[in-house]
Structure formats: structure tokens, C-alpha cells
Amino acid sequence: MELWYTEKHSDNVGITLKITQTLFSGRSDFQQLEILDTLEYGRMMLLDGLVMVTERDEFIYHDMITHPALFTHPAPRKVLVIGGGDGGSIREIVRHPEVELAVLCEIDGLVIEKSLEFLPSMSSAINGEHPRVKLHVDDGLAYIRQHQGEFDVILVDSTDPIGPAVGLFEEDFYRLVFSALKEDGIMVAQSESPFYHAEIQKNMFRNLRTVFPIVEMYQAFIPTYPSGFWSFAFASKKYHPVRDFDAERAAKRDFHTRYYNENLHLGAFMLPTFAVENIAE
Amino acid sequence: MELWYTEKHSDNVGITLKITQTLFSGRSDFQQLEILDTLEYGRMMLLDGLVMVTERDEFIYHDMITHPALFTHPAPRKVLVIGGGDGGSIREIVRHPEVELAVLCEIDGLVIEKSLEFLPSMSSAINGEHPRVKLHVDDGLAYIRQHQGEFDVILVDSTDPIGPAVGLFEEDFYRLVFSALKEDGIMVAQSESPFYHAEIQKNMFRNLRTVFPIVEMYQAFIPTYPSGFWSFAFASKKYHPVRDFDAERAAKRDFHTRYYNENLHLGAFMLPTFAVENIAE
Numbered sequence: 411m412e413l414w415y416t417e418k419h420s421d422n423v424g425i426t427l428k429i430t431q432t433l434f435s436g437r438s439d440f441q442q443l444e445i446l447d448t449l450e451y452g453r454m455m456l457l458d459g460l461v462m463v464t465e466r467d468e469f470i471y472h473d474m475i476t477h478p479a480l481f482t483h484p485a486p487r488k489v490l491v492i493g494g495g496d497g498g499s500i501r502e503i504v505r506h507p508e509v510e511l512a513v514l515c516e517i518d519g520l521v522i523e524k525s526l527e528f529l530p531s532m533s534s535a536i537n538g539e540h541p542r543v544k545l546h547v548d549d550g551l552a553y554i555r556q557h558q559g560e561f562d563v564i565l566v567d568s569t570d571p572i573g574p575a576v577g578l579f580e581e582d583f584y585r586l587v588f589s590a591l592k593e594d595g596i597m598v599a600q601s602e603s604p605f606y607h608a609e610i611q612k613n614m615f616r617n618l619r620t621v622f623p624i625v626e627m628y629q630a631f632i633p634t635y636p637s638g639f640w641s642f643a644f645a646s647k648k649y650h651p652v653r654d655f656d657a658e659r660a661a662k663r664d665f666h667t668r669y670y671n672e673n674l675h676l677g678a679f680m681l682p683t684f685a686v687e688n689i690a691e
Numbered sequence: 692m693e694l695w696y697t698e699k700h701s702d703n704v705g706i707t708l709k710i711t712q713t714l715f716s717g718r719s720d721f722q723q724l725e726i727l728d729t730l731e732y733g734r735m736m737l738l739d740g741l742v743m744v745t746e747r748d749e750f751i752y753h754d755m756i757t758h759p760a761l762f763t764h765p766a767p768r769k770v771l772v773i774g775g776g777d778g779g780s781i782r783e784i785v786r787h788p789e790v791e792l793a794v795l796c797e798i799d800g801l802v803i804e805k806s807l808e809f810l811p812s813m814s815s816a817i818n819g820e821h822p823r824v825k826l827h828v829d830d831g832l833a834y835i836r837q838h839q840g841e842f843d844v845i846l847v848d849s850t851d852p853i854g855p856a857v858g859l860f861e862e863d864f865y866r867l868v869f870s871a872l873k874e875d876g877i878m879v880a881q882s883e884s885p886f887y888h889a890e891i892q893k894n895m896f897r898n899l900r901t902v903f904p905i906v907e908m909y910q911a912f913i914p915t916y917p918s919g920f921w922s923f924a925f926a927s928k929k930y931h932p933v934r935d936f937d938a939e940r941a942a943k944r945d946f947h948t949r950y951y952n953e954n955l956h957l958g959a960f961m962l963p964t965f966a967v968e969n970i971a972e
Contacts, residue, residue, distance in 0.1 A: 422709040422730035426697060449703035467886075470963070605748075605914055631912050631920040631963075633886055638919015639912040666964075673961040680958025682751070682912075682950040 415446055415454075417461055419606060419636035425461075427451060427634075433528050438520035440574045445528045451634060453528060455496060457521070458573055461634045463496050468532060471600075472498035473670035474630040474678070475642060479563045479596045480506050481660040481675065482644075482651050486562045487511070490590070492550035492578065494567030495521030497533035503565075504535050504542055505665045512543050515554075517574055519547040551577060554590040561591050566599035571610060579610070581617040584645070588621050594648040601627060604685035605637035615689040618645045626651055627689055628678040630669070641685065652679055696727055696735075698742055700887060700917035706742075708732060708915075714809050719801035721855045726809045732915060734810055736777060738802070739854055742915045744777050749813060752881075753779035754951035755911040755959070756923060760844045760877045761787050762941040762956065763925075763932050767843045768792070771871070773831035774856065775848030776802030778814035784846075785816050785823055786946045793824050794842075796835075798855055800828040832858060835871040842872050847880035852891060860891070862898040865926070869902050875929040882908060885966035886918035896970040899926045907932055908970055909959040911950070922966065933960055 418424040433445040433453065444456040452465030463471065476499055480486045487510045491499045495516035503512045514536055516522055522545065525533040535543055546553055554564075564587050568575040577583055578599070587597050602610050604627075611627075618625045622645035632640045644651045660672040699705040708729045715726040725737040733746030744752065757780055761767045768791045772780045776797035784793045795817055797803055803826065806814040816824055827834055835845075845868050849856040858864055859880070868878050883891050885908075892908075899906045903926035913921045925932045941953040 416707060420731055423732070424707050426705050426707050428703040450701055451704070605912075629912075631886075631910075631918075633918040633920065637912070637914040639914065668965045669963040671964045671967070674963055677958035677961025680954040680961075682955055683947075683952045684949045686952070 415448070417456075417459065425634060427454070434524050436520070438518050440518045443518075443520055443524060445524055454634070455521075455525070455529065457569055460570065462569065463498060463529070463532065464634050465529070465531060467633050468496075468498050469667075470630055470632050470669045471640070472502050472532075473667050474628075475499055475565055475567055475598055475600060476502040477660070477667065477670045478628060478642070478644065478651055478675055478678065479565065479598045480509070481672075482646075482649050482655050483562055483594070483596050484649075484656065488561050489513070489563045489565070490515060490554070490557075490561045491565045491567050492554070493517075493569070493575065494565070496525040496529055497522070497536035499565055499567045500543055501532060501535040504540060505663075509542060513546065514543065515546045515548055515550050517547070517549050522547065551583060551586060554586050558589050559592060562595055564591060564595065564597045566597065568600060570602065579614050579617070581620055584618055584621040588647070591647060596644065596646045596649060597622070599643045599645070601641045601643040603635065603637045603639055604629070604641050604682070604688055605639050607636075608688040611641070611688045614643060618643055619691065622646060624648075624650055626679060627681060627685065629681055629685065630678065652676060696729070698737075698740065706915065708735070715805050717801070719799050721799045722850075724799075724801055724805060726805055735915070736802075736806070736810065738850055741851065743850065744779060744810070744813065745915050746810070746812060748914050749777075749779050750948075751911055751913050751950045752921070753783050753813075754948050755909075756780055756846055756848055756879055756881060757783040758941070758948065758951045759909060759923070759925065759932055759956055759959065760846065760879045761790070762953075763927075763930050763936050764843055764875070764877050765930075765937065769842045770794070770844045770846070771796060771835070771838075771842045772846045772848050773835070773859065774798070774850070775846070777806040777810055778803070778817035780846055780848045781824055782813060782816040785821060790823060794827065795824065796827045796829050796831050798828070798830050803828065832864060832867060835867050839870050840873060843876055845872060845876065845878045847878065849881065851883065860895050860898070862901055865899055865902040869928070872928060877925070877927045877930060878903070880924045880926070882922045882924040884916065884918045884920055885910070885922050885963070885969055886920050888917075889969045892922070892969045895924060899924055900972065903927060905929075905931055907960060908962060908966065910962055910966065911959065933957060
């Protein structure tokens with residue numbers, strides 16, 4: 411018997427992956443969670459039926475949600491991740507020696523628990539033993555309301571703007587993030603596919619621009635995400651991701667990154683025309 | 692009844708598209724050809740069961756196989772396309788006023804015929820009425836043997852290195868292309884997915900480097916191709932695609948490009964680490 415999992419990216423197109431086994435399937439208070447083993451992409455986590463991460467291509471997403479901000483901010487000491495319960499973002503953040511504290515605020519404890527159990531290559535830094543990492547199982551909005559002016563960098567490592575993450579794409583949320591950042595802080599958020607989600611992007615970037623003085627989009631290719639073409643929003647109080655990028659520090663990093671590098675950092679902000687047009691002011 | 696077409700990108704992963712109808716299905720002397728109508732991507736041409744072009748995303752492939760070379764060469768007067776029977780590459784080439792002659796050499800007349808019939812938005816410049824376009828239904832190797840030292844730019848717009856295109860990835864072919872180019876000529880060839888086809892890329896770039904003094908890889912995202920992350924080889928006798936890029940001419944172009952622009956041209960050559968490593972010398 412062959413088992414295939416098909417994620418529809420719209421009513422009319424999808425990706426299909428051959429599955430060897432279902433490692434976990436269950437419901438939390440917030441969402442449906444599955445962990446499947448695939449032949450091509452290794453283990454894969456689904457939330458509400460959508461691919462969140464796979465072992466084979468997660469390095470791309472986690473390189474790109476973390477390193478551009480961390481190599482732009484001159485001294486990223488305190489970093490917060492909202493969402494990101496698989497731990498991949500925290501794993502990349504603590505590779506930066508400047509980081510003194512990395513906080514994970516994930517609303518769904520089951521995501522953390524099952525990532526620790528089934529995705530050890532991603533969750534290695536959130537196992538409770540890392541001296542620079544703190545975990546909070548809490549609503550991101552509630553958490554940042556209580557931690558104003560504290561962070562150098564805040565990463566919004568959320569699901570799509572449906573389900574528990576819907577509030578993470580709205581102007582009120584961006585205002586809270588703004589005030590939870592220090593006076594030179596940077597926020598990065600995943601911002602969907604320029605190819606499929608033009609309308610979401612348009613609203614999201616309009617909302618961000620009402621709050622932050624510097625707002626730029628950058629891109630990465632992620633094969634298991636809709637269209638394979640993904641984007642991130644870089645929203646900043648002071649530092650520009652290209653003009654203030656510390657390319658020398660990035661080039662001298664003492665860890666290997668299979669996707670990110672100091673040239674790619676610059677190229678990631680050079681967008682196709684249709685993506686520029688999606689978010690034109 | 693719902694009809695879905697699934698192209699497997701390996702034994703264990705694929706893309707699946709909802710189909711409204713099969714417009715054509717038949718066999719030429721060279722390959723199996725289908726034209727299907729999809730709901731998400733418009734009309735789609737398959738050769739030997741692999742997606743070649745769709746109406747919705749072909750602008751990306753055709754922008755990127757043509758404009759980087761044509762905005763690098765200072766005077767691209769004679770341009771040859773080997774393969775490319777859908778006509779999309781020729782359509783882009785003739786938008787450049789410098790081009791005096793664009794030659795299409797496609798081995799399979801059925802591809803041209805059915806593109807003219809079913810894909811008019813792509814094939815508009817190969818309908819026999821364009822004053823600067825010549826069509827040859829011929830083997831590319833045979834054609835360039837008879838046209839040595841003639842072309843400013845040669846684009847290898849081929850299928851994957853199986854079936855009729857297998858010879859288009861070998862060193863002997865690149866030597867023929869080299870000598871069919873003028874003394875400052877440029878060749879561009881599609882070079883598969885860095886994510887899925889590392890071994891093909893390694894061989895292809897090694898072969899190209901034995902022939903051309905300047906060989907660089909650049910990238911584009913193409914959602915209907917395996918992994919969505921695609922690449923092109925830029926092989927050149929004299930002009931470097933970044934250092935000799937005529938950004939001013941590109942910025943002043945009098946036609947709209949939905950993917951290509953003068954910033955993206957530079958960013959396309961800034962590759963992820965794993966892609967750089969695939970083709971390291």
C-alpha cells in the first residue's frame with residue numbers, strides 16, 4: 411500500500427508527498443497537529459493540515475527568519491520568538507555569540523512537546539537545558555504586553571493568518587511589537603507567498619508601514635511551502651537591512667549555514683517585479 | 692468528476708493540478724506531447740509527462756532565460772534559441788530593439804504547431820509573420836555546426852537531460868556553441884534545480900568551465916518546476932553578467948517585465964550556500 415499526503419495550496423493545486431508512517435496525530439486546545447514521516451523530506455509537521463516544517467528543507471526557513479535581522483542589528487542581546495514551537499529559530503539564534511537571552515513564546519505546548527519527541531534536530535535548543543534559552547507557553551500578545559521595551563529583535567514565526575495566528579497580522583499587534591522592542595529594535599515576520607498571497611501581503615505591509623519607519627520584504631525559496639517562493643517582512647526602528655547590514659560579521663561567522671550567506675543576504679532583498687508591485691505604497 | 696494531473700518530481704514527491712480538459716495529446720517522432728487546461732495555471736504543455744510551461748508562470752522562465760544575457764551583451768544583434776518551441780523566449784528577445792535577427796531552432800515541429808494552436812500568448816512571435824524572426828525545425832547540433840561564429844547570444848531552452856535533449860548537456864555540445872558564438876558571445880542554458888539535481892549541475896558546470904572562461908549560475912523561482920527553485924548557466928567569452936551588466940539600459944527598457952528588473956538581475960546571481968557548493972570547482 412502506498413500512502414500519499416496531499417496539501418492543497420488552493421482549491422486547484424497542491425503538493426503530494428509519499429508517507430511511510432504517521433508518528434503522531436492529535437488535537438491541542440488550539441489546532442490539529444500531525445507528524446508524518448515522508449520519504450523525500452524526512453519527518454514533517456502539519457498544523458491544521460498545512461506543512462509547517464520538514465527535516466529536509468527547514469534549514470532554509472530557519473536561516474532566513476533569523477540571520478538577516480541578527481546580522482543587521484549591531485548588538486542583538488535579547489531576542490524573542492513568537493510561535494516557532496519546533497525550536498528551529500531558537501537553534502539558529504543561539505549560534506550568534508552576541509545573544510545573551512533567547513525567549514520562545516509559543517501558544518501551544520503540544521507543538522513544543524511533540525517537536526522535542528519527534529524533531530530533535532530542530533528542537534535541540536529548547537529542551538530546557540540551554541543556558542541562554544527561556545521557554546514560555548503563552549499567548550504572544552499577552553507576553554509582549556508585559557515585556558515592553560525589552561527586546562533587540564522579535565521574530566514572528568507564525569502559521570498562516572488563519573486559526574490561532576490571525577491576530578499576528580494586524581496593526582494592533584505590530585504596535586505592541588514596536589513597543590516591546592528597544593529604541594533600535596528589529597522585527598521579522600514570515601509574510602506568505604508573493605505568488606499566491608498578494609492580498610495578505612498588501613494588507614500586512616500597509617499595517618507594518620503605519621507602525622515602523624523602515625519596512626522591507628525579502629525572499630527565500632522553500633520547496634514545501636505554496637509555490638516554493640516565500641517571503642519575510644523586515645520592520646525596523648533604526649537599522650536598514652541592506653545599508654546597515656554587517657557583512658563583515660556575517661562573513662566571519664563561525665558556523666555553517668546551508669542557505670544563508672553574506673551575498674544571499676543582499677540578493678534576498680532584490681525582488682521580482684510582481685512581488686514589489688504586491689506591496690507598493 | 693474531478694481530474695487531477697500529478698507530476699512526480701521524484702519517486703516520492705510531486706505537484707498535482709486540477710484539470711478541466713485535455714486539449715491535445717499525441718506523439719511526435721521525438722516525444723509525447725500534451726496540452727492540458729488547468730484551473731490554477733491556465734493552459735499547460737507537457738513533454739514526456741513533464742511540465743514545460745504554463746500560461747500563469749511562464750513569464751518567470753522566459754524573463755530569466757533571455758533578459759540577463761541580453762542586458763549584459765552590449766549589442767545583441769543575432770540571437771539563437773535552441774529548443775524553446777513554445778515561442779516564449781523569442782517573444783522576449785524581440786522586445787529588445789538591438790536584436791536584428793532571432794532564430795528559433797526547435798527539433799520537434801509538433802511543439803511549434805501545437806503552441807501556435809493552443810498557446811498564442813507565448814507563440815505570438817513565431818507565427819511566421821515577425822520580420823526579425825526565423826524558424827528552423829532542425830536538430831540544434833546540426834544547425835550550429837553550419838553556423839559557426841555567427842551569434843552574439845545563444846540560449847539553450849531545452850528539456851531535462853533525458854530524451855531528445857540529452858546531448859545538450861555535454862562538453863562536445865558546449866564546444867560547438869562556443870564556436871557558433873562571435874568572439875564576445877554569451878550562452879545561457881537552463882540548468883535544473885539546485886535542490887533536486889545537484890549531480891546534473893556538478894557535471895554541467897564542470898563541462899562548461901572546460902569550454903568557457905566565464906561561467907556563473909543564477910536562480911529564479913518557478914512554481915511549477917521541481918522544488919520551485921530553478922537555475923540557469925551563464926557562460927561567456929568576454930562579458931561578466933554582474934560586472935558588465937548594463938543596468939542603465941535595463942532600467943530604461945520600454946517594456947514591462949513582471950519578474951525581471953535591474954535589481955533582480957544582480958540578486959539572481961547571489962545564491963544560497965548549498966547551490967554554490969553544488970557547482971564549486
